[in-house]
Amino acid sequence: MADKQLIKVLLVEDNPEIARLIRDMLRRSPTCTFEVTHHAALKPALEYAASNPIDIVVADLTLPDSEGFPTFFSIRSTVPNVPIIILTGIDDEEMAVQAVREGAQDYLVKSQIDMHILLRAVQYAIERHRIEAALRRATVELEERVNERTAELSLANKELEREIEERIQAQTQLVQAAKMEVIGRLASGVAHEVRNPLAIILQAKEYLEGLVDTKNEEVSSTLQSMTRALTRADTIINGLLDFSRISQLEIKPHSVNELVENSLMLVKHQCDRAHVTVEKKFGESLPPVKADKVKIEQVLVNLLINAIDAMPDGGVIRIETSVSDTVSGKAVCVEIHDSGSGIPQENLAKVFDPFFTTKRVKHGTGLGLSIVKSIMEMHHGSIDIRNRTEGGATVTLLFPL
Amino acid sequence: MAGVKKILIVDDEVDFGKMVKLNLERTGEYQVMQETKGRNAVETAKAFMPDMIFLDVVMPEIDGGDVLAKLKDNAALKDIPVVFLTAIITDKEASAGDGIVAGRPFLAKPVTTAKLIDCIKKYLK
Numbered sequence: 228m229a230d231k232q233l234i235k236v237l238l239v240e241d242n243p244e245i246a247r248l249i250r251d252m253l254r255r256s257p258t259c260t261f262e263v264t265h266h267a268a269l270k271p272a273l274e275y276a277a278s279n280p281i282d283i284v285v286a287d288l289t290l291p292d293s294e295g296f297p298t299f300f301s302i303r304s305t306v307p308n309v310p311i312i313i314l315t316g317i318d319d320e321e322m323a324v325q326a327v328r329e330g331a332q333d334y335l336v337k338s339q340i341d342m343h344i345l346l347r348a349v350q351y352a353i354e355r356h357r358i359e360a361a362l363r364r365a366t367v368e369l370e371e372r373v374n375e376r377t378a379e380l381s382l383a384n385k386e387l388e389r390e391i392e393e394r395i396q397a398q399t400q401l402v403q404a405a406k407m408e409v410i411g412r413l414a415s416g417v418a419h420e421v422r423n424p425l426a427i428i429l430q431a432k433e434y435l436e437g438l439v440d441t442k443n444e445e446v447s448s449t450l451q452s453m454t455r456a457l458t459r460a461d462t463i464i465n466g467l468l469d470f471s472r473i474s475q476l477e478i479k480p481h482s483v484n485e486l487v488e489n490s491l492m493l494v495k496h497q498c499d500r501a502h503v504t505v506e507k508k509f510g511e512s513l514p515p516v517k518a519d520k521v522k523i524e525q526v527l528v529n530l531l532i533n534a535i536d537a538m539p540d541g542g543v544i545r546i547e548t549s550v551s552d553t554v555s556g557k558a559v560c561v562e563i564h565d566s567g568s569g570i571p572q573e574n575l576a577k578v579f580d581p582f583f584t585t586k587r588v589k590h591g592t593g594l595g596l597s598i599v600k601s602i603m604e605m606h607h608g609s610i611d612i613r614n615r616t617e618g619g620a621t622v623t624l625l626f627p628l
Numbered sequence: 629m630a631g632v633k634k635i636l637i638v639d640d641e642v643d644f645g646k647m648v649k650l651n652l653e654r655t656g657e658y659q660v661m662q663e664t665k666g667r668n669a670v671e672t673a674k675a676f677m678p679d680m681i682f683l684d685v686v687m688p689e690i691d692g693g694d695v696l697a698k699l700k701d702n703a704a705l706k707d708i709p710v711v712f713l714t715a716i717i718t719d720k721e722a723s724a725g726d727g728i729v730a731g732r733p734f735l736a737k738p739v740t741t742a743k744l745i746d747c748i749k750k751y752l753k
C-alpha cells in the first residue's frame with residue numbers, strides 16, 4: 228500500500244454522525260490514503276490549518292461558532308492555496324452554490340453523500356486546484372513574457388519609426404532628384420530652342436549695326452538695349468541649364484578653406500568696388516569634404532555676391548569655417564555673415580524659390596540661391612539663411628562628414 | 629580673290645546661316661556657303677571645297693555628329709577643320725575647355741561675329 232497517494236484532509240463538521248460517516252468513506256478509498264483531522268468548530272479548525280500542512284478542507288458552513296459565508300471566507304483567507312469543499316444541507320444549497328462562485332472547489336449535499344461522490348469530489352477538487360494554480364503560474368509567466376515582448380516590440384517599433392522616417396526622407400530626396408531631372412530636361416530643351424533664335428537676333432543686330440549711323444545717340448542706345456536684352460535672356464537660359472547639369476558632379480576631397488579662398492579671389496574686385504572688407508576665421512586642420520570644386524566655388528561666389536549686393540554702402544563679410552556637431556553627425560560648417568540689409572521676414576521663405584529676386588532693376592535672375600540649394604542637396608549637405616540680431620544675414624553651409 | 633577664305637555653314641536655321649553669311653562676307657575676307665540640310669552637307673562641301681566648316685549639332689534627319697563622320701570618311705574633305713556651332717552647350721562650357729568639348733572644337737550659340745572670326749583664325753593659321 229506504500230504507493231497509495233497520501234492526502235491530508237481537514238474536516239470541519241459539528242455533526243459527529245456526518246463527521247464519522249465521511250471519515251469512514253475516506254478510509255475506504257482504494258486509491259488514496261486520507262489522513263483526516265476533524266474539528267467541530269471553526270476556531271480550532273483555523274488554528275490547526277494555520278500551522279499544519281493540509282491538502283484539502285471539507286467544511287460545513289454552519290458551525291457553533293460561525294455561520295454561513297463568513298465561515299467560508301475565514302477558511303479561505305487562512306489557507307488561500309488549499310481547495311475547499313463545502314458540506315451543506317438541502318435547505319442551504321443556495322449558499323453553497325454562492326461559495327463555489329466565490330472560489331470553493333465544490334459542494335456536497337450531506338443527505339446525498341455516498342462514498343463515490345465524496346472520493347471523486349475530493350480528488351477532483353485537489354486536481355482542479357492544482358491545475359488552477361498551474362494556470363495562475365502560467366498566466367503570471369505569460370504576462371511576464373508579454374511584458375518582455377512588448378518592451379522588445381516597442382523598441383523594434385521605435386527602430387521601425389526611425390527607418391520609416393529615413394525612408395520618407397530618402398523618398399523626398401528621390402522625388403526632389405526626379406523633379407530636378409525633369410526640370411533639367413525641360414531646361415536643356417528650352418535652352419536649345421531659345422538660344423537658336425537668340426543667335427539669329429544677335430547676328431542680325433550685328434549686321435544692322437554695320438548699316439546704321441552708330442554715332443547717332445538714339446541709334447547707339449537702341450543697339451545697347453538690344454545687346455543687354457540678349458545678354459539677359461542668355462544668362463537666364465544659362466542659369467536654368469545649371470540646374471540640369473548639377474547631377475554630373477565631380478566629387479573629390481577638398482579643403483573647405485581652400486575653396487573659400489579661391490572664391491574670395493573671384494569676387495575680390497567686386498568687394499573692393501563696393502567697399503566691402505572680408506574677415507576670415509578659418510578652423511585649423513579641418514577634415515576634407517567630398518565635393519565638386521567648381522560647383523562649390525559657384526555656391527560660395529553666389530553667396531558672396533548676394534552679401535555684397537546687400538551692402539551697397541559697404542560693410543563687412545565675415546567667413547568662418549569649423550567642424551560642428553549636427554543631429555545627423557559631424558559636418559564641416561561654413562558661415563558667411565554680412566552686415567547688409569538682412570532679409571524681410573516675409574521674404575525669408577521665398578529666397579530659395581527659382582526666380583525670386585528683389586533685384587529686378589539690376590537684372591537679378593533670382594536663380595542664384597535656388598541653384599546654390601540644389602548643389603548643396605546634391606552634396607547631401609544643407610544651406611540655411613537667417614537674419615542676424617545685429618543686422619545683416621548669415622548663410623550656413625553644412626557638408627556632412 | 630586671293631586670301632579670301634571659304635567657309636561652309638551647315639545649319640537648319642535658314643536665318644542664322646543667312647546672317648552669318650552677311651556678317652562674314654561684309655569683312656571682305658570670307659566667302660560663305662550656306663547649307664540647311666545635313667544630308668546635303670558632303671555634296672555641298674565637295675562642290676565648294678571650303679577652308680573650314682561650321683556645323684550645327686541638332687538638325688532634323690541627320691545630326692552634326694553623323695555629318696562629321698561622313699566628312700571624315702571622304703578623302704578630299706577629311707582634313708578640313710570642322711567646328712560645331714550649337715545651342716546645346718553654353719558659352720561658359722565651351723570656353724572652359726578653351727573651345728574644346730569632349731575632344732571636339734565647339735562654339736556656343738548665340739555667338740558674335742567677332743568670336744566666329746577669332747575661331748576661324750585659330751583653325752586657319
Ligand SMILES: Nc1ncnc2c1ncn2[C@@H]1O[C@H](COP(=O)(O)OP(=O)(O)OP(=O)(O)O)[C@@H](O)[C@H]1O
Nearest residue numbers: 533534537569578584585591592593594595596620
Ligand atoms: N545676404 C543677403 N542679404 C539680403 N538679402 C539676400 C541675401 N542673399 C539673398 N538675398 C535675397 O534673396 C533674393 C534671391 O537671391 P538669389 O541669389 O536667388 O537671386 P538674386 O541674387 O536676386 O539674383 P542673381 O543671383 O541671379 O543675381 C535676393 O534678391 C535678395 O532679396
Ligand SMILES: [Mg+2]
Nearest residue numbers: 529533595596
Ligand atoms: Mg544672387
